[in-house]
Amino acid sequence: MDFEAVIGLEVHLQLRTNSKIFSGASAEYGGTPNEFIDTVTLGLPGCLPVLNKRVVDFAIMMGLAVNCEIRSLNRFARKHYFYPDLPKGYQISQFDEPICERGHIHVHFAESTRAIGIKRIHMEEDAGKNIHDSRTHASLVDLNRAGVPLLEIVSEPDLRTPAEASAYLKTIRQIARYLEISDGNMEEGSLRCDANISLRPVGQLKFGTRTEIKNLNSFKFVERALEYEIARQLSVLKSGKLVSQETLLFDSGEGVTRSMRTKEESADYRYFPDPDLPPLKIEESWIEEIRSTLPKLPEQRTKELCDVYGLSLYDAAILTAERACADYFEAVFKSCDNAKAACNWITSELFGGLNKAGLDISASPVSAAHLGELILLVEGETINGKIAKIVFEEMFATSKAPKQIVEEKGLRQVTDESAIQALVTQAFANNAGQAALFVEGNDRLQPFFVGQVMKLSKGSANPQKVNEALVAHVARLRKNPA
Amino acid sequence: MTELHSLGLQELRTGLDNREFSSSELVQALLTRAKSVSKLNCFIDILEDSAKKSASVADQTLGKDHGKPLLGIPIALKDNILSVGSRTTCASRILHNFQSPYDATVTKKLNDSGAIVFGKTNMDEFAMGSSSEASTCGPVCNPWDTSKVPGGSSGGSAAATAASIVPGALGTDTGGSVRQPASLCGIYGIKPTYGRVSRQGVVAFASSLDQVGCFARSAGDLAVLTSALCGHDPLDSTSVPRSDNSFEVPAGANIKGLRIGVPREYFIEGVEPEVESAVRKAIKSLEDQGAQVVDISLPNTHHAVNVYYVIAPAEASSNLARFDGIRYGHRASDCKDLKELYYKSRSEGFGEEVKRRILVGSFVLSTGYYDAYYLRAQKVRTLIAQDFKAAFESQCDLVACPVAPTTAFGIGEKVDDPVSMYLNDVFTIPVNLAGLPGMSVPCGLDSKNLPIGLQLIGKPWDESTLFRVAGAYEHATDWHTKRAPDSSYVDATGSAKDSRRS
Numbered sequence: 013m014d015f016e017a018v019i020g021l022e023v024h025l026q027l028r029t030n031s032k033i034f035s036g037a038s039a040e041y042g043g044t045p046n047e048f049i050d051t052v053t054l055g056l057p058g059c060l061p062v063l064n065k066r067v068v069d070f071a072i073m074m075g076l077a078v079n080c081e082i083r084s085l086n087r088f089a090r091k092h093y094f095y096p097d098l099p100k101g102y103q104i105s106q107f108d109e110p111i112c113e114r115g116h117i118h119v120h121f122a123e124s125t126r127a128i129g130i131k132r133i134h135m136e137e138d139a140g141k142n143i144h145d146s147r148t149h150a151s152l153v154d155l156n157r158a159g160v161p162l163l164e165i166v167s168e169p170d171l172r173t174p175a176e177a178s179a180y181l182k183t184i185r186q187i188a189r190y191l192e193i194s195d196g197n198m199e200e201g202s203l204r205c206d207a208n209i210s211l212r213p214v215g216q217l218k219f220g221t222r223t224e225i226k227n228l229n230s231f232k233f234v235e236r237a238l239e240y241e242i243a244r245q246l247s248v249l250k251s252g253k254l255v256s257q258e259t260l261l262f263d264s265g266e267g268v269t270r271s272m273r274t275k276e277e278s279a280d281y282r283y284f285p286d287p288d289l290p291p292l293k294i295e296e297s298w299i300e301e302i303r304s305t306l307p308k309l310p311e312q313r314t315k316e317l318c319d320v321y322g323l324s325l326y327d328a329a330i331l332t333a334e335r336a337c338a339d340y341f342e343a344v345f346k347s348c349d350n351a352k353a354a355c356n357w358i359t360s361e362l363f364g365g366l367n368k369a370g371l372d373i374s375a376s377p378v379s380a381a382h383l384g385e386l387i388l389l390v391e392g393e394t395i396n397g398k399i400a401k402i403v404f405e406e407m408f409a410t411s412k413a414p415k416q417i418v419e420e421k422g423l424r425q426v427t428d429e430s431a432i433q434a435l436v437t438q439a440f441a442n443n444a445g446q447a448a449l450f451v452e453g454n455d456r457l458q459p460f461f462v463g464q465v466m467k468l469s470k471g472s473a474n475p476q477k478v479n480e481a482l483v484a485h486v487a488r489l490r491k492n493p494a
Numbered sequence: 495m496t497e498l499h500s501l502g503l504q505e506l507r508t509g510l511d512n513r514e515f516s517s518s519e520l521v522q523a524l525l526t527r528a529k530s531v532s533k534l535n536c537f538i539d540i541l542e543d544s545a546k547k548s549a550s551v552a553d554q555t556l557g558k559d560h561g562k563p564l565l566g567i568p569i570a571l572k573d574n575i576l577s578v579g580s581r582t583t584c585a586s587r588i589l590h591n592f593q594s595p596y597d598a599t600v601t602k603k604l605n606d607s608g609a610i611v612f613g614k615t616n617m618d619e620f621a622m623g624s625s626s627e628a629s630t631c632g633p634v635c636n637p638w639d640t641s642k643v644p645g646g647s648s649g650g651s652a653a654a655t656a657a658s659i660v661p662g663a664l665g666t667d668t669g670g671s672v673r674q675p676a677s678l679c680g681i682y683g684i685k686p687t688y689g690r691v692s693r694q695g696v697v698a699f700a701s702s703l704d705q706v707g708c709f710a711r712s713a714g715d716l717a718v719l720t721s722a723l724c725g726h727d728p729l730d731s732t733s734v735p736r737s738d739n740s741f742e743v744p745a746g747a748n749i750k751g752l753r754i755g756v757p758r759e760y761f762i763e764g765v766e767p768e769v770e771s772a773v774r775k776a777i778k779s780l781e782d783q784g785a786q787v788v789d790i791s792l793p794n795t796h797h798a799v800n801v802y803y804v805i806a807p808a809e810a811s812s813n814l815a816r817f818d819g820i821r822y823g824h825r826a827s828d829c830k831d832l833k834e835l836y837y838k839s840r841s842e843g844f845g846e847e848v849k850r851r852i853l854v855g856s857f858v859l860s861t862g863y864y865d866a867y868y869l870r871a872q873k874v875r876t877l878i879a880q881d882f883k884a885a886f887e888s889q890c891d892l893v894a895c896p897v898a899p900t901t902a903f904g905i906g907e908k909v910d911d912p913v914s915m916y917l918n919d920v921f922t923i924p925v926n927l928a929g930l931p932g933m934s935v936p937c938g939l940d941s942k943n944l945p946i947g948l949q950l951i952g953k954p955w956d957e958s959t960l961f962r963v964a965g966a967y968e969h970a971t972d973w974h975t976k977r978a979p980d981s982s983y984v985d986a987t988g989s990a991k992d993s994r995r996s
Contacts, residue, residue, distance in 0.1 A: 051596050055816045057589070058576050058598060058695040060730050090812050092859075094836055101815025151832075153820070282859035284868060287702035287809055289731050 598695025
């Protein structure tokens with residue numbers, strides 16, 4: 013019997029607000045332990061939560077971006093459990109009335125595009141961190157992260173392979189970064205993921221028993237954990253046993269999943285509406301105001317790059333991976349009107365340079381306007397392609413304008429026929445033996461002479477003009493041998 | 495010669511502003527008074543040093559145009575209201591050493607009006623109780639009869655005001671915890687409309703029911719103190735911005751034509767005949783002044799106690815989860831792991847009644863029982879609120895009824911019978927469930943010389959009508975002048991005397 017995997021992801025997205033979701037304490041990442049705390053973060057007696065409206069703005073943005081319905085009357089609920097990093101003994105979250113429901117996104121994966129359902133998105137507060145000091149055997153609590161706003165984005169069980177799950181997660185991250193509501197940084201934990209997975213015989217509609225894998229903190233781990241879990245469940249099922257519903261942790265070192273707790277051990281969170289927070293009304297006007305500020309999203313921009321600029325889907329997808337990159341591309345295009353060249357320069361030279369330097373495109377030393385100018389210099393034959401790469405390197409190192417570099421370094425392309433003729437004559441003189449063979453009819457020596465002439469010009473000669481001059485020169489010599 | 499401690503808030507205001515006595519003299523007189531009646535056990539901490547210091551600061555400004563209604567006047571705080579510079583224990587072992595780094599909004603407002611925090615009053619642990627017996631510091635005694643309870647949970651604040659240790663005090667009222675002790679101690683007490691007073695810095699018991707209220711020995715004094723507490727607080731999302739946050743008892747208050755609803759469900763079996771007759775007499779007195787008495791029905795009243803004992807414990811079980819021994823408060827020693835730390839700290843830290851409510855609350859919120867208990871209780875709560883709404887919309891302008899079915903009961907009498915204790919709040923609980931303002935007004939003494947209270951319940955935000963009616967009633971009767979006889983509780987060896995400059 014063949015089985016297929018049914019996968020759903022729960023993504024936790026940390027929001028980039030200035031202050032925490034229910035207090036004025038800073039929501040910054042890092043800091044010295046317990047630097048960003050206040051009475052509310054500490055859960056002192058008598059402290060009350062006050063909702064940060066920006067969090068709602070961000071939740072609406074995400075909801076609209078993934079085609080969700082936005083709930084007009086929202087409630088917060090308390091989720092109870094005891095842990096030292098949870099100061100109040102409960103987390104303020106949303107339970108059966110989440111702010112966004114019933115959305116979907118398109119995920120491009122393996123040459124195809126599939127719609128993946130978004131079941132719900134809700135707002136909640138993050139917990140702090142427990143740090144276990146093995147030296148002193150002490151457990152330390154850092155509450156900087158406690159109360160940082162989160163969106164929990166729950167997909168429908170529409171994903172079928174680990175790679176597709178990873179592609180979905182990347183798309184969610186990409187949208188969040190376009191919206192500038194989150195860094196989506198998995199290393200810093202501003203994007204975290206739990207995966208639900210079950211297997212069922214191909215063709216069967218009913219879902220199998222699922223397991224949940226917690227805290228997958230890289231795209232690679234999402235794939236590896238799911239691959240491992242699929243294999244594990246498959247062997248359980250093939251041996252005629254049943255998969256038991258449990259929560260698992262992925263051990264990235266060993267590459268295996270381990271049981272954290274079974275269904276019987278699972279906590280009763282005793283959710284109930286938080287009486288400290290009155291129901292939150294979201295008027296249609298609020299939603300429309302947010303809608304009017306939404307940037308163009310990756311899907312639309314990719315389509316535009318194909319339809320308007322004539323790029324391939326492959327190129328377009330690369331350029332729109334990050335909003336800053338798509339913006340950069342459009343700015344380059346604006347100044348040179350050459351989409352293909354802009355694409356090539358960005359994806360090869362610029363990406364290479366940024367990669368090596370460890371820079372983000374938003375911190376590129378080469379401005380979009382300068383790159384456009386460089387493309388125009390090549391197009392206008394002021395420099396040739398080879399020189400252009402040298403100029404680019406200089407631009408990357410110094411942030412200077414390409415024209416300035418060309419002038420300063422005397423890299424202007426030599427197109428003057430008499431100058432090139434002089435170089436050709438010089439090359440023949442320098443290589444008398446080869447020249448004789450060439451004149452005798454060995455045309456395979458032509459590239460050699462092009463190289464020689466270019467070398468003499470220090471690369472600045474127009475290669476086409478050199479070719480023309482060579483052909484004419486040899487023709488003359490063949491007709492009238494010296 | 496009138497002794498300083500026996501003066502009411504407004505009399506003190508006049509005396510202080512006329513420089514008849516200083517705030518320092520007043521504080522000294524009240525400290526002396528407190529010592530002489532210490533067997534009432536009203537206080538968890540008396541803040542002698544800081545009160546004296548604040549008094550001498552106030553004395554610098556007194557006599558000038560200060561515009562502060564409570565300048566130089568000592569007020570007591572129930573020990574679940576946070577104030578910097580003192581412990582806030584909630585009469586619980588789990589917070590026995592807790593010092594708050596911030597002031598409650600009401601504490602701040604009191605300070606802003608010039609009041610001096612005199613001390614933190616004894617109470618039922620975490621405000622859970624109706625007798626002020628469930629305290630790590632021992633029971634509070636009723637000044638009218640020290641073998642009786644003062645009511646609760648704000649019993650310390652009520653007894654301290656009734657025994658003239660302070661001219662006024664703050665309490666909290668979740669199911670009657672201000673009105674019932676006010677009634678049992680023969681003084682005035684108010685629970686304002688839910689949302690009128692900030693809950694920020696008040697240790698939460700049941701957030702959707704909790705409201706800060708206060709005690710005083712006259713309606714006018716109560717109005718002054720209430721006005722100092724009210725106002726929108728951006729730090730409490732359930733606090734409501736209002737423009738009518740100042741109250742007074744108008745001289746010669748006119749209640750002609752006012753329709754007073756008398757709910758038949760509040761005169762039932764279990765109400766002591768002497769209580770019923772005193773309350774009916776009080777209502778008659780209002781009728782004599784031109785009010786119109788209307789027989790009304792609040793048919794869901796009998797569900798109120800049941801509903802309350804689902805909702806309040808549910809919220810309490812959640813609100814008290816933060817007392818885990820990790821960041822502050824009592825932490826058990828010698829624990830081998832985290833689980834044991836939680837178990838032991840909470841087992842040692844909480845008293846019996848608190849544990850009982852945490853257990854009930856956890857149960858009614860748990861999966862499989864939530865719908866049957868919590869959700870159902872919320873629905874019935876809505877019905878109880880609708881009863882009042884319907885009555886106010888078509889029949890009456892306010893409701894008058896007993897505060898409690900009985901006068902003060904004996905210390906120890908009900909500690910082993912929680913349900914009978916709960917039933918003492920049968921007439922106060924519906925007011926919290928509906929979020930309405932309620933006031934307790936002294937209206938008689940029973941044959942054992944124990945006070946009886948009349949409860950006035952207003953429309954939402956209509957505290958001013960309650961003050962008007964209380965003023966009219968006060969004008970027509972002299973129950974508000976009755977004080978517990980000093981002989982019943984003043985320590986014979988201690989000096990209850992203080993001096994007044996004349």
